[in-house]
Amino acid sequence: MAASQAVEEMRGRVVLGEFGVRNVHTTDFPGNYSGYDDAWDQDRFEKNFRVDVVHMDENSLEFDMVGIDAAIANAFRRILLAEVPTMAVEKVLVYNNTSIVQDEILAHRLGLIPIHADPRLFEYRNQGDEEGTEIDTLQFRLQVRCTRNPHAAKDSSDPNELYVNHKVYTRHMTWIPLGNQADLFPEGTIRPVHDDILIAQLRPGQEIDLLMHCVKGIGKDHAKFSPVATASYRLLPDITLLEPVEGDAAEELSRCFSPGVIEVQEVQGKKVARVANPRLDTFSREIFRHEKLKKVVRLARVRDHYICEFSWPGAVPGVVAHACNPSYLGG
Numbered sequence: 001m002a003a004s005q006a007v008e009e010m011r012g013r014v015v016l017g018e019f020g021v022r023n024v025h026t027t028d029f030p031g032n033y034s035g036y037d038d039a040w041d042q043d044r045f046e047k048n049f050r051v052d053v054v055h056m057d058e059n060s061l062e063f064d065m066v067g068i069d070a071a072i073a074n075a076f077r078r079i080l081l082a083e084v085p086t087m088a089v090e091k092v093l094v095y096n097n098t099s100i101v102q103d104e105i106l107a108h109r110l111g112l113i114p115i116h117a118d119p120r121l122f123e124y125r126n127q128g129d130e131e132g133t134e135i136d137t138l139q140f141r142l143q144v145r146c147t148r149n150p151h152a153a154k155d156s157s158d159p160n161e162l163y164v165n166h167k168v169y170t171r172h173m174t175w176i177p178l179g180n181q182a183d184l185f186p187e188g189t190i191r192p193v194h195d196d197i198l199i200a201q202l203r204p205g206q207e208i209d210l211l212m213h214c215v216k217g218i219g220k221d222h223a224k225f226s227p228v229a230t231a232s233y234r235l236l237p238d239i240t241l242l243e244p245v246e247g248d249a250a251e252e253l254s255r256c257f258s259p260g261v262i263e264v265q266e267v268q269g270k271k272v273a274r275v276a277n278p279r280l281d282t283f284s285r286e287i288f289r290h291e292k293l294k295k296v297v298r299l300a301r302v303r304d305h306y307i308c309e310f311s312w313p314g315a316v317p318g319v320v321a322h323a324c325n326p327s328y329l330g331g
Contacts, residue, residue, distance in 0.1 A: 007033060013238060013300040018288040026069055026303070060311040061320055064236070066304065073306040077231045079323045082220040086227045086316050087117040087138060091130075091213035098206045099168075106200060106208070110142075111224045113170055114193040114313040115214050121184070125215045134179030138190060138214035141174045146202035166202050171195035173212070193314045227316040233308045235301035237261075237278040243296050245273040253293055256286040279307060 009015065011033065015022040030039045048067035055062040065073055092107040099106070117138060125136040132139075144165050152161045159166050170192035181190075200208060219226030239261065245253050250273035254262040263276035283301075288294045312319050 009300075011036075012303050014235060014303055016283060016285060016299040016301070018285075018294060023303075054307075059314060060309070062307070062309045065233075065306045065308055068304060068306065070306075073233045073308065076308070076323065077233055080228050080231045080310060080319065081226050083218055084227045084316065084319055084323055085119040085216050085218050086225050087115045087119050087122065087214045087216055088222075088224045089113065089115070089140075089212045090125075090215040090217070093211040093213075094209075095211070096207050096209040099200045099202050099208055100206075101200045106210075109199055110210075110212055111222075113173075113197055113199075116189070116191050116193045116314070117214070119216050119316065122216045124217070132178070132213055132215070134177075134181050136215060137178060138181075139176040139178055140212040140214065141176050141210075142168070142172055142199075142212065143174075143207075143209045144168045144172050144202065145207040146204050148204045163202075163204060168199040168202060168208055169195065170197040170199065172199075176211075227319045228310050228312045230309070230311050232310075233306045235303065236305035236307055237281045237283060238300040238302050239275050239278040239281065240298040240300070241273065241275060241296060242298060245293070245296055246270050249273075249293065252290065253287075253297070256290065256293065257281050258284075 010023050011028050014024055027033075028036070028038045032038065045067070050064075050066050052064040052066070053061070054064060065076075089107075089111045092103075092110055094103050094107070097103055097106060101109070115138065122138075123136045125132055129136075146166050147164045149162055149164050156162055165172075173192055175190045177185075202208070217225035239257070247270065250262075250264045250271045253273045254264050256262075258281045260277050261275070261281045263274050264271050265274060266272075283299065285299065287297050287299070310320060
């Protein structure tokens with residue numbers, strides 16, 4: 001029985017010890033364990049695999065992928081980072097820039113601004129094509145000049161009161177339709193995702209006047225095309241108390257983990273520790289600094305249970321769904 005439990009732990013858990021990590025490699029391949037049928041079976045995979053959405057809003061998504069290997073979870077992460085196309089600033093034509101920000105730095109900042117546009121409606125620009133057309137290019141104009149505010153108080157030192165247009169935001173970017181784009185895209189659909197991104201600061205007499213060309217691309221070519229801000233996954237924590245922990249030791253145990261992981265309850269007048277929500281733990285392994293507590297807790301991770309967390313600026317709505325659609329991905 002003990003041998004069977006040891007095999008199950010080796011197959012299904014990554015164990016974190018005081019001085020190392022055990023069972024880090026996947027070992028459930030055909031013929032490795034006597035009495036286990038680890039041959040690939042499509043029906044068994046479909047039965048065991050599931051996706052559980054934990055949290056979702058307009059800018060982030062957290063879900064669990066259960067019943068898969070690290071290679072699949074990482075492939076999904078890589079697809080989101082590098083294969084889902086978006087629109088981003090590629091060319092910047094600077095007519096005038098007297099701000100403190102150098103032209104090349106300004107162009108770099110503009111390239112990182114997320115653009116609200118459906119990339120499915122555009123084609124990839126041909127290599128060597130400098131002009132662009134309505135089917136592969138979006139054009140924005142940025143023209144801002146800073147002046148003094150004639151109505152500002154004489155004793156004021158607040159730049160917001162002294163100057164007009166001293167801060168250049170993405171709201172100052174104006175979409176210039178090419179060809180029949182004005183007929184294809186309703187007003188307000190082509191724009192920066194956020195209108196309050198600070199681009200540069202000016203002082204009276206300084207001016208920024210430039211033209212931007214946005215093209216379709218993927219994160220594999222340049223990070224500015226990546227539709228996600230962060231894309232990560234981690235194995236589900238599995239925390240087991242090997243014996244009851246009571247009294248002051250229970251309080252001390254709860255402080256060794258992230259808030260919400262260990263809960264201290266009153267049971268028959270005694271403080272008793274219990275594992276409440278192990279997925280909140282970051283595995284700092286603080287427990288191993290306490291001689292009396294490190295022997296009563298087993299830290300592990302579930303090998304085939306991945307907690308996936310993604311966030312994005314909103315340039316591509318439904319970005320995770322697009323990552324599952326091969327026809328949408330770039331190549």
